[in-house]
Amino acid sequence: MSGFGGFGAAPTSLFGSPSSQPTFGGFGSSNLIQNHNPMKDFEVANSPDDSIAALEFSPPALPQNYLISGSWDNQIRCWEIQQVQQGWQSIAKAQQSHQGPVLDVAWSDDGTRVFSASCDKTVKMWDLNSNQSIQIAQHDDAVKTVHWIKAPNYQCVMSGSWDKTLKFWDTRSPQPMASIPLTERVYCADVIYPMAVVGIAGRGIIVYQLENQPSEFKRIESPLKYQNRCLSIFLDKKQAPSGFALGSVEGRVAIQYVSPTNPKDNFTFKCHRSNGTPNGFQDIFAVNDIAFHPQHGTLATVGSDGKFSFWDKDARTKLKTSEQLEQPITRCCFSAKGELFAYAVSYDWSKGHEFYSPQKKNHIFLHPCFEELKPRPKT
Amino acid sequence: MGRKKKKPVKPWCWYCNREFDDEKILIQHQKAKHFKCPTCHKKLYTGPGMAIHCIQVHKETIDKIPNALPNRNSVDIEIYGMEGIPEADLREHERQKGNPSNDVPIMSQPSSGMPQMPKMPPPLTSPAAMVAAASGMIPPQVVGLNIPPPSTPYMMPGYLPPAPYTAPPVPVQPQTNPNVYATIGAPSTPYVSTLPLQSPLIPPQPLVNSVIPTGTLTNVPSKPLFPCVSNTGADNSSSTTVVGADFKPILSNSTSTTNPPSSSSVISKPASVASTGATSRIIHPEEDISLEELRARLPKYAGMIPQIA
Numbered sequence: 001m002s003g004f005g006g007f008g009a010a011p012t013s014l015f016g017s018p019s020s021q022p023t024f025g026g027f028g029s030s031n032l033i034q035n036h037n038p039m040k041d042f043e044v045a046n047s048p049d050d051s052i053a054a055l056e057f058s059p060p061a062l063p064q065n066y067l068i069s070g071s072w073d074n075q076i077r078c079w080e081i082q083q084v085q086q087g088w089q090s091i092a093k094a095q096q097s098h099q100g101p102v103l104d105v106a107w108s109d110d111g112t113r114v115f116s117a118s119c120d121k122t123v124k125m126w127d128l129n130s131n132q133s134i135q136i137a138q139h140d141d142a143v144k145t146v147h148w149i150k151a152p153n154y155q156c157v158m159s160g161s162w163d164k165t166l167k168f169w170d171t172r173s174p175q176p177m178a179s180i181p182l183t184e185r186v187y188c189a190d191v192i193y194p195m196a197v198v199g200i201a202g203r204g205i206i207v208y209q210l211e212n213q214p215s216e217f218k219r220i221e222s223p224l225k226y227q228n229r230c231l232s233i234f235l236d237k238k239q240a241p242s243g244f245a246l247g248s249v250e251g252r253v254a255i256q257y258v259s260p261t262n263p264k265d266n267f268t269f270k271c272h273r274s275n276g277t278p279n280g281f282q283d284i285f286a287v288n289d290i291a292f293h294p295q296h297g298t299l300a301t302v303g304s305d306g307k308f309s310f311w312d313k314d315a316r317t318k319l320k321t322s323e324q325l326e327q328p329i330t331r332c333c334f335s336a337k338g339e340l341f342a343y344a345v346s347y348d349w350s351k352g353h354e355f356y357s358p359q360k361k362n363h364i365f366l367h368p369c370f371e372e373l374k375p376r377p378k379t
Numbered sequence: 380m381g382r383k384k385k386k387p388v389k390p391w392c393w394y395c396n397r398e399f400d401d402e403k404i405l406i407q408h409q410k411a412k413h414f415k416c417p418t419c420h421k422k423l424y425t426g427p428g429m430a431i432h433c434i435q436v437h438k439e440t441i442d443k444i445p446n447a448l449p450n451r452n453s454v455d456i457e458i459y460g461m462e463g464i465p466e467a468d469l470r471e472h473e474r475q476k477g478n479p480s481n482d483v484p485i486m487s488q489p490s491s492g493m494p495q496m497p498k499m500p501p502p503l504t505s506p507a508a509m510v511a512a513a514s515g516m517i518p519p520q521v522v523g524l525n526i527p528p529p530s531t532p533y534m535m536p537g538y539l540p541p542a543p544y545t546a547p548p549v550p551v552q553p554q555t556n557p558n559v560y561a562t563i564g565a566p567s568t569p570y571v572s573t574l575p576l577q578s579p580l581i582p583p584q585p586l587v588n589s590v591i592p593t594g595t596l597t598n599v600p601s602k603p604l605f606p607c608v609s610n611t612g613a614d615n616s617s618s619t620t621v622v623g624a625d626f627k628p629i630l631s632n633s634t635s636t637t638n639p640p641s642s643s644s645v646i647s648k649p650a651s652v653a654s655t656g657a658t659s660r661i662i663h664p665e666e667d668i669s670l671e672e673l674r675a676r677l678p679k680y681a682g683m684i685p686q687i688a
Contacts, residue, residue, distance in 0.1 A: 053671070072680065101680050103671060119675050142675060162672065187669050201668065227667055249663045249670075273659070275402065282659035286670070304662055349670040350662050353677060 036345075036363060038323035042088040044081075044342070044364035049073045052330050052344035052362055054105040054116070057081075060294075060336040062111035066093070067333075067342055069364060070102030076116045076126065081340065081366065088340065088366045096126050096133040103142065106157070109150040115157050117143035123159045125171055136171045139163045145198075147191035151210055158214070160186030160198055168214055178214060182206070188231040188246075195241035195258070199228035205246065207258055218258065223268055226250035232290040234297065234313070245299055245313070247287030253301055255313050267316070272303030286350055289331045293373045295338040300373070302329035304350040308343050310369070315376040327360060334369070341369035388476050393456075393464045394426075394447035396472075406460040412446045425463075430454040 037043060044067065054070030065081040067090065074097050079090040100119030107114055114126040115136070123137035123146050137143070141163035149156050149168070156177055157169045162185040167176040184200035191197075195217075196208040203222035208214050222228055226248040234255075236242035243257035243266075251272040257265045274283040285304035292299045298319060302308045306325040311318050328348040334341055346362035347355065390402040394413045399405040410422040414429045418437045423429040430441045443452040457463045664673055675681060 072674070101675065119680060142671075144669075144671065185669075185672075226661070227663075227669065229669070250661050284659050284661045286661075286663055349664070349674040352664050353674075 036326050036361070037365065038325065039365065039367060041365035041367045042090075044079055044090040044366060046077070046079075046092045047362050047364050048075060048077060048346075050101075050358070050362065051346035051348065052364060053101060053103045055331040055333050055342055055344050055364065056105050056107055056114075057333050057335040057340070057342065058111050059107050059109055061109060062336070065335045065337075065340065066111070067364070068105045068107070068114050069344065070105040070116050070118075071346075071362070072101040074098045074101060074118070074120075076102055076105060076114065076124075078114070078128070081335070087368070090366070094128075094131055096124070098122070098124065100142070103144050104146045106146045106148050108148050109155075115146045115148060117146035117159055119143075121161070121163075123157060123169070125157070137167060137169045137176070138174070139165065139167065141185075144186050145189040147189060147196070149191055149193060149196070149210055149214075151193055151212075153212065158189070158191060158196060160189045162186065164200075166198060180214070180216070187228045190231050190233045190244060192233045192235065192241040195233055197231055197233055197244045199231045199246060201227070203228060205231075205256075220256070222246060222248070223254040223256060223266065224248040224250065224252055226252070229286055230289045232292055232299070234292050234299070245290045245292070247290050247301060249286040251284040251287060251303065251305075253287055253290065253311075269311075269316070271301050271309055271311075272305045272307065274305065285328075286348070288329060288348055291332050291334050291341075293334050293338050293369075294336060295370075296373045296375055298373045298375055300332055300334070300341060300369075302332045302343055304328040304348055306345070308332060308341075308367075310373050312375045315378070317376050319376065320372050325363075327362075338373070339368060339370045341367040341373075343367065388473055390461050391472060393458050393468060394444055394451050396448065396451075402460045409458070409460065413444050415445070417441070417445060425457045425459055426454050427457050 048069055048071035050071050050073035052069050052071045054068075056068050058064070058066035058068075067079045067081050069075075069077045071077070075095050076097070077095045078093045080093050081088055081090050096116070098116060098118035098120050099122075102116050102118050104117040105114060106116075112128055114128060116124050116126065118124070119142040121139045121142060122135045123139075123143055124133050125136045126133040136157060137146075137159045139159065139161035141161050143159050143161045145158075145160040147158045149158055154177075155170075157171060158166065159169065160166050164182045164185055166180040166182055166186060166189075168178040170177050182198070182200055182204075184202045184204055186198055186200055188199040189197065191210075194210045196210055196214065198206045198208070199222070200206070203224070203226075205220040205222055205228065206216060207218040207220065209217040224246060227250075228246060229249050230247040231244055233241045233244045241258075243255065243260075246254045246256060248254075252268055252270050254268040255266060260266050272285040272287055274285075283305070287301050287303050289302045290299060297314070298310060298312045300308055300310050306328050308322045308329055309318060310320040325345045327345050328350060330344050330346050330348045332341065332343040342364060344362070344364050347357070347360065349356065389398045389400060390405040391398045392405055392408055392413075394409065397408065399408065410424070414423045414426060415421070416423065416429055416432055416437070418433065418439060421432065423432050426444050429444075433439045433441045441454055444454055456465065664670070666673065
């Protein structure tokens with residue numbers, strides 16, 4: 001990966017001076033959290049100026065850890081994450097921009113390119129070696145998801161949009177290799193070859209199989225009663241994708257096997273809800289993102305309640321819940337080796353625009369997690 | 380009076396009058412002291428839940444909650460943390476706390492059950508300890524008993540072979556294990572108390588379907604781990620597995636199936652939650668579109684989008 005050093009020369013002050021704005025009281029009306037980092041995690045330097053909508057660690061092909069974010073300030077940022085004596089430090093490396101908010105990012109499997117989906121209706125490909133960014137896809141509405149597909153006989157970029165299409169791009173042609181019309185807008189998607197799963201508005205879920213070429217495999221109505229919000233494919237013991245976890249806006253996650261051997265394999269669980277006060281409401285928050293640990297197969301969920309939780313889906317137990325952060329956690333991801341859990345703390349619009357405060361600083365934290373995500377030992 | 384407000388009544392255990400700094404710890408205490416099955420040491424969620432467990436699993440009748448004060452040992456009253464405490468006892472306790480002689484708070488009841496109370500570990504105060512404690516609230520053996528870890532999924536040869544899809548939907552849960560219900564339904568009254576009467580003969584599917592939604596919305600205390608392990612999803616998928624096995628697009632028929640929910644799905648969130656008679660609300664704008672779509676409408680963001688076809 002020596003060639004990758006090309007963009008490493010950027011100065012650390014690339015993203016402008018860190019915001020000096022003070023952080024105001026807590027998110028929500030009832031709590032007053034002064035501490036912006038209750039988990040005492042390592043903060044990523046020069047975090048985006050507006051909410052973070054996408055977050056991805058570099059793939060295993062790269063020896064180092066790089067972190068990419070996409071945010072509502074139209075920017076895609078890249079940091080190198082290094083282990084130092086006191087823990088972890090981030091070095092801002094480079095950034096690119098779109099004409100509109102960036103809603104999703106994805107790495108190519110070799111770690112040389114980053115794809116970004118934006119409200120400006122395009123997908124861009126950022127070549128990290130040359131630091132060049134070009135448009136590779138076009139939709140008729142904002143692009144909500146982007147994924148890299150690496151098959152033995154082809155490779156392409158999959159983009160899902162609010163224009164109700166799913167398109168596949170070979171990155172060189174302005175015309176898509178394939179365009180699949182959908183009944184609804186794409187809200188969430190995930191790809192692990194040979195499986196792709198797309199969650200759409202109206203609680204629809206479509207599973208595609210990607211061998212030879214993408215083709216629809218199965219449609220499922222969401223096992224959850226509320227809007228699809230996030231989706232993550234998980235692997236079985238043979239490292240083949242066998243199902244997915246789906247999070248809804250109603251604090252609930254479904255573990256869904258595509259071909260369950262036993263109907264009881266599928267289940268749902270509640271999460272990201274406030275502890276009910278004796279005579280008040282229980283607040284139920286959206287599940288904003290789900291990520292599976294690359295080694296342990298356990299999973300993390302993050303929510304509008306400003307907490308992250310770790311779970312063991314096989315033992316059906318919770319491993320850990322974080323303290324409450326100042327703002328919702330919008331995205332999360334694991335590093336390729338599974339030693340770090342990154343989570344983005346920023347406003348997610350769950351309380352409408354009235355609660356949006358552009359002055360509030362956005363944070364990305366790195367949480368060492370390898371031990372915490374070990375599955376519960378079987379007894 | 381400002382001073383009084385400043386010191387709200389701490390969470391306390393109805394069974395033994397012990398006070399706690401945190402309701403989480405209180406719930407742990409109750410599970411460990413009062414809701415533990417005397418026979419197999421399984422920790423249940425409520426007193427009635429434990430009684431049901433003992434009847435169904437061990438064929439034993441429990442008439443007293445263990446370690447409880449003599450007048451507070453009813454197995455019929457469902458208590459979960461501070462939930463379900465009879466109003467009169469609540470007021471009595473508050474009155475006791477309200478009086479200035481705060482050094483004898485425990486003796487609000489004439490009975491002398493307290494001296495027998497085993498010593499509890501000191502309340503956990505560090506966040507890490509709390510988390511650890513909370514995540515340990517259900518011991519592994521409980522989970523093992525209730526829900527056998529799904530070892531089967533790993534036997535699956537990927538998701539491609541079509542054979543499994545032709546399997547008929549299997550909505551019926553093979554065995555109605557009372558433990559499952561005790562755990563699922565524990566914190567909320569209605570079905571814990573009614574389920575045992577229904578017994579294993581009731582077809583489980585309607586049961587699951589009706590229990591899960593209401594249960595989720597009425598369960599005021601959010602329990603610390605997979606609080607609602609339900610199999611609702613299973614039914615869905617198994618009933619739709621007939622399609623697509625040949626990887627052929629199935630747009631024509633599923634268009635109609637996916638459309639209705641989307642067109643009719645302007646879920647007025649608070650209304651729909653309230654309609655279940657529950658005390659919870661979903662923190663989400665009323666309109667059932669994604670948060671990103673709502674946000675993108677803001678001129679600040681929308682203005683940046685170039686108007687190209």
